[in-house]
Amino acid sequence: NAGVTQTPKFQVLKTGQSMTLQCAQDMNHEYMSWYRQDPGMGLRLIHYSVGAGITDQGEVPNGYNVSRSTTEDFPLRLLSAAPSQTSVYFCASSYSRVRSTQYFGPGTRLTVL
Amino acid sequence: GNSVTQMEGPVTLSEEAFLTINCTYTATGYPSLFWYVQYPGEGLQLLLKATKADDKGSNKGFEATYRKETTSFHLEKGSVQVSDSAVYFCALSEAQGAQKLVFGQGTRLTINP
Numbered sequence: 001n002a003g004v005t006q007t008p009k010f011q012v013l014k015t016g017q018s019m020t021l022q023c024a025q026d027m028n029h030e031y032m033s034w035y036r037q038d039p040g041m042g043l044r045l046i047h048y049s050v051g052a053g054i055t056d057q058g059e060v061p062n063g064y065n066v067s068r069s070t071t072e073d074f075p076l077r078l079l080s081a082a083p084s085q086t087s088v089y090f091c092a093s094s095y096s097r098v099r100s101t102q103y104f105g106p107g108t109r110l111t112v113l
Numbered sequence: 114g115n116s117v118t119q120m121e122g123p124v125t126l127s128e129e130a131f132l133t134i135n136c137t138y139t140a141t142g143y144p145s146l147f148w149y150v151q152y153p154g155e156g157l158q159l160l161l162k163a164t165k166a167d168d169k170g171s172n173k174g175f176e177a178t179y180r181k182e183t184t185s186f187h188l189e190k191g192s193v194q195v196s197d198s199a200v201y202f203c204a205l206s207e208a209q210g211a212q213k214l215v216f217g218q219g220t221r222l223t224i225n226p
Contacts (some may be wrong), residue, residue, distance in 0.1 A: 004156075031212055042117070042202060042216035043157075058213060090156055094212055102212060104149075104156040 002026050004105035006091050012111045013081045021076040021108050023091030031094045032074040033102070036060065036087040043090060049074055081112045115140045119203050119217035126193055127225050134188040134220050136177075136203035144205040146170075146179050146186040147214070151200040160188075160201070195224045 007022045025032065033048035035058075045058030049068040063085060065077040074093075078085060091105040120135040138146065145164045149157040161170030163179035163186065170177050175190045186203060203217040 033213075035214075035216075040218050042119075042204075042218045043214070044216070045213050048213065092157075092214075100212070101159050101162070102214065104158070106156045 004091055004093055004103050006089075006105035006108050008108060009106070010109050012113065013078075014113050015082060017081050018077070018079050019081065021078075021089055021091075021110070023074045023076065023105060024072050025074075025091075025093040025103070026072065027093065027095070027103070028071060029093035029095050029103075030071070031096060031100075031102075032068065033058070033092050034064070034066065034074070034076045035090045035092065036085075037090060037107070038087050046076065046089075078110075081110075083112045086110060086112045115144065115205060115207065115215045117203050117205055117215055117217035119201075119220050121218075122220040123223060124220060125223045125225065128195055129192045130224075132188070132190040132193045132197075132222070134201055134203075134222070136186045136188065136217060138184050138186065138203075138205050140184075140205055140207075142207070143181075144207055146177070147204045147206070148175070148177055148186070148188050149202040149204060149216075151202065151219075153199070157202065193222075193224050195226050198222055198224045 004025045034046040035043040047066040049055045089108045092102045094100045094102040116139045147162045148160040150160045161172045163170040166181035168179045200219045204214045
C-alpha cells in the first residue's frame with residue numbers, strides 16, 4: 001500500500017495561473033478531503049467527498065474546485081491562483097465518514113507570486 | 114461553531130523532561146478528539162484519539178484523557194526524547210455526519226539532548 005500520495009511536492013505559480021493538485025489513495029477509502037495549512041492557523045478544511053460523485057464544501061472553499069470521478073482520486077483545482085492561496089495543502093482519506101482514522105498525504109507546498 | 118485552542122508554542126524541553134501540551138475545545142454534542150503529530154517535512158500522523166468522555170488515548174508513551182467537564186484533551190508524556198521533536202495538533206471531529214476535522218493551531222516542540 002502506498003497510502004495517500006500527493007503530487008507535486010512543490011509548486012510555484014504566478015498570479016492568475018491555474019493548476020491541479022493531485023491526490024490518490026489505494027486503500028479503497030470512501031471519504032477524502034483537502035486541507036490547507038497556514039502558519040499559526042492549524043489546518044482548515046477546503047472540500048471533502050464522501051464517495052465517488054459526491055463532494056461538498058468545507059470551511060474555506062473559495063477559489064478551489066474539486067471532483068471525485070473515482071474512489072481513488074480527488075484532485076484539487078485552482079482556477080486562477082492568488083497570493084492568498086500560498087500554503088501547504090494536505091489530502092486525507094478515511095475508510096468511512098463516521099469516526100474512522102484519517103490518513104494524511106505528505107503535502108504540496110504551493111507558492112503564488 | 115466548533116473550535117480547538119492549543120497551548121501556544123514553541124515549547125523547548127530537555128531530554129527526559131515531562132511534557133504537557135494543553136488543548137481545550139468548544140463543540141456541540143459529543144465530538145471525537147485527536148492528537149496528530151507532524152515530523153519535519155512530513156504529513157500528519159494520528160498519535161492518539163478518544164471517542165467519548167473519560168476515555169484515555171495512548172501511544173508511544175503519550176497519553177491524553179477526554180475530559181468533558183473541563184472540555185479538555187491535554188497531551189502528556191513522562192519522559193520526552195529528541196525524536197519527539199515535531200509539531201503537535203489537537204483536533205476534533207463532529208459526533209455525527211461527515212468527518213470534518215477542526216484543528217488547533219499546532220504546537221512546535223523541540224527537545225534538546
